[in-house]
Amino acid sequence: MTSIHHINCGTLLVPNFPTVVCHCLLLEDEAGLALIDSGIGLLDVQDPVGRLGQQLIDMAGFQFNEFDTAVRRIENLGFSADDVRHIVMTHCDPDHAGGLADFPNAQIHVAREELSHALSGHWRYIPRQFQHNPRWQTYEPVQRRWFGLEARPVSLGFSSEVLLIPLFGHTLGHCGVAVQQGDGWLLHVGDAYYLRAELTDENHPVSALAAQRADNDQCRRSTLNELRRLMSDHGDEIQRIGYHDINELPEFCLGPS
C-alpha cells in the first residue's frame, strides 16, 4: 500500500486570521514518490519580490523559510528531489505551485480545465512558476464516479489508487485528490475550504475571504455542500484534510525539522 507523509510546505500570516499552513502530502510507493501540491518553492524563498511581487506577498501573507519548502522537507525525510516522480496538483495558485520548479523531472498531473486556466494569463497565477517547461499531464472529464462525485484516475502506477475529484469553484479546475488507504480513503480537498469550520458553519468569518478569492462562488458553495453530504454519508470511510487549516496538520510538521 502507498504510504502517506504529511508535510508543511509554507506558512501564510493573513491579518486577522489564524496562522495558515500549506499542507502537502508525500506519497511513498515502491514505484517512487509523488507529491500532492508543491507549496512555496526555493526560488520563491530566494527572490520573493521578484517572483511573486510585493502586492501578492502582502495580500496572502507569505512567509519565506527554506525549511518550509517541499524539497527540504523531503530531504529531511531521507529522500532526494530526484525520487519525486510525480506531482498531483489540486490547482495552480502561487502558494501551491511554487515548488514545481524544484522537481524539474517530475510529471505534473492536473485537471485539463485548471491547466488551461493557469496558462491563460489570468491574474491569479504566476507565469514565472511555470517557466521551467513542466512535464504536464492533463485529465479530461470522465464517467467514473467515487461516492457520487466525478473521479479521474491519475496515472501514477502506484499500488494504491489516486483520483482527481473535481471540486470546482475556488478556481475553474480546482480538484481534490483521493488516495486509497486499505478499505478507506484519504481525501485532500485542497482549497475547497480554507478552514474545516466552514463545513459546519455557513456564516464562518473566513467565508467572505473564500468568496472573494473564488473564480466561481456559486460553484464553490455547491462544492462545499457536496463535501458536507460526503462527510455525513461516508465520514467513516473517508478521512478528509484541507490545505490551509493548521489544525489538520500533525503538530510535528510545524517548524524546522
Ligand SMILES: [Zn+2]
Ligand atoms: Zn491556497
